[in-house]
Amino acid sequence: MQGQPTVAILGGGQLARMMCAAATRIGVRTRVYQATDTGPCAFCADVVTGAWDDADALRGFLAPADVVTLDYEAVDLTTARAVMPSTATLRPGAQTMAWVSDKIVQRERAAEAGLPVGPTRACSSLESLREAGEALGYPMMLKRPRNSYDGYGNRSVASAGELEDAFAALGGQGVLAEGWVPFERELATMVARRPGGEARAYPVVATYQKDHKCDAVEIPAAVPPEVAQRATALALRAAEVYDCVGVVGVEMFLLADGQVLLNEIAPRPHNTGHYTLDACVTSQFENHLRAVLDMPLGDTSLLGPAAAMVNIIGSRSGPSRNEGLGRALAVDGASVHLYGKYDVRPGRKMGHVTAVGPDVATARARAAKAASEIQP
Numbered sequence: 001m002q003g004q005p006t007v008a009i010l011g012g013g014q015l016a017r018m019m020c021a022a023a024t025r026i027g028v029r030t031r032v033y034q035a036t037d038t039g040p041c042a043f044c045a046d047v048v049t050g051a052w053d054d055a056d057a058l059r060g061f062l063a064p065a066d067v068v069t070l071d072y073e074a075v076d077l078t079t080a081r082a083v084m085p086s087t088a089t090l091r092p093g094a095q096t097m098a099w100v101s102d103k104i105v106q107r108e109r110a111a112e113a114g115l116p117v118g119p120t121r122a123c124s125s126l127e128s129l130r131e132a133g134e135a136l137g138y139p140m141m142l143k144r145p146r147n148s149y150d151g152y153g154n155r156s157v158a159s160a161g162e163l164e165d166a167f168a169a170l171g172g173q174g175v176l177a178e179g180w181v182p183f184e185r186e187l188a189t190m191v192a193r194r195p196g197g198e199a200r201a202y203p204v205v206a207t208y209q210k211d212h213k214c215d216a217v218e219i220p221a222a223v224p225p226e227v228a229q230r231a232t233a234l235a236l237r238a239a240e241v242y243d244c245v246g247v248v249g250v251e252m253f254l255l256a257d258g259q260v261l262l263n264e265i266a267p268r269p270h271n272t273g274h275y276t277l278d279a280c281v282t283s284q285f286e287n288h289l290r291a292v293l294d295m296p297l298g299d300t301s302l303l304g305p306a307a308a309m310v311n312i313i314g315s316r317s318g319p320s321r322n323e324g325l326g327r328a329l330a331v332d333g334a335s336v337h338l339y340g341k342y343d344v345r346p347g348r349k350m351g352h353v354t355a356v357g358p359d360v361a362t363a364r365a366r367a368a369k370a371a372s373e374i375q376p
């Protein structure tokens with residue numbers, strides 16, 4: 001691609017924000033289309049706010065695009081695909097999106113390709129859910145197939161008596177029932193993959209979830225080299241199976257016997273890869289842009305021995321205030337990232353802190369200290 005290519009991003013959340021910032025370094029133009037202005041992309045020069053089915057607005061927005069990419073996988077692409085110029089390419093592509101945007105379809109694809117996954121059942125009624133409970137045992141994890149993220153859309157059930165309420169709470173349509181995976185650790189790896197299949201993996205990281213959502217990440221994961229190799233191989237294989245173009249976050253479970261299972265993938269920059277902004281040669285956001293533009297991928301290695309990331313999560317409702325920011329900025333070794341969301345809500349991701357250090361424990365303590373100073 002010559003000159004200054006244009007990447008049009010559908011969705012205006014923090015991932016789009018960080019993609020736009022990364023684009024400025026390598027002479028890539030970005031523009032953002034969002035359904036509502038929640039704040040993260042307010043600083044971007046070229047933002048359009050409109051409905052996902054507004055053909056005229058989307059046509060005008062997409063006209064200068066060389067590549068169209070996504071900030072989150074729940075975007076309804078119907079109208080955008082219909083009005084996209086024929087010279088633009090959607091990356092990740094429509095087939096990838098069809099495979100991943102429904103958790104049931106995503107699981108079917110993994111099983112078909114022989115990727116190691118835990119036991120699951122697709123359930124369309126309370127009756128079939130009861131049968132799944134008998135087959136998979138309790139506790140069981142129920143997942144709404146679409147529009148689920150950060151644990152919104154997941155329910156764990158301890159017994160058959162909880163099924164009816166959980167099924168209704170998840171929409172009462174279909175759910176993916178998963179057998180409980182007694183994992184020892186959760187791992188994740190970002191992979192950047194170009195259209196021709198060339199791919200590079202980032203280090204394997206350990207992820208820590210609170211209330212079903214990512215709370216902290218330690219880099220690298222403290223696992224034997226052989227486990228890291230298998231996790232990396234699984235992540236690269238998953239990127240290929242779903243034919244991902246761009247970066248893809250691959251979430252995995254490590255079992256006590258050393259097995260590594262796939263949990264799920266997200267074909268975009270991912271919370272567990274935010275550390276790459278401060279701790280790797282090339283960030284996941286820059287590599288996403290390079291990959292969707294079919295440009296050479298950047299070095300994915302760590303710049304130092306260890307890093308850690310801690311999310312800044314809301315605990316009240318109202319306009320965001322970022323109290324304590326000065327104290328957070330004063331923590332050595334820590335890099336503070338705020339997403340510019342106008343409003344805070346309990347559980348909402350408002351920013352993150354990455355810290356580097358001589359070892360993971362030091363890095364984690366620095367990141368946690370800075371993150372705890374900020375009251376978004």
Ligand code: ATP
Binds near residue numbers: 148180181182186213
């Ligand atoms: P996110 O957007 O944060 O990735 P999500 O809403 O897509 O979350 P999952 O990744 O499927 O949801 O699940 C969130 C967390 O719930 C996992 O990281 C893990 O801690 C736990 N979890 C999910 N599935 C299982 C399972 N089958 N057994 C045990 N724990 C599970």
Ligand code: MG
Binds near residue numbers: 251264
């Ligand atoms: Mg997940």
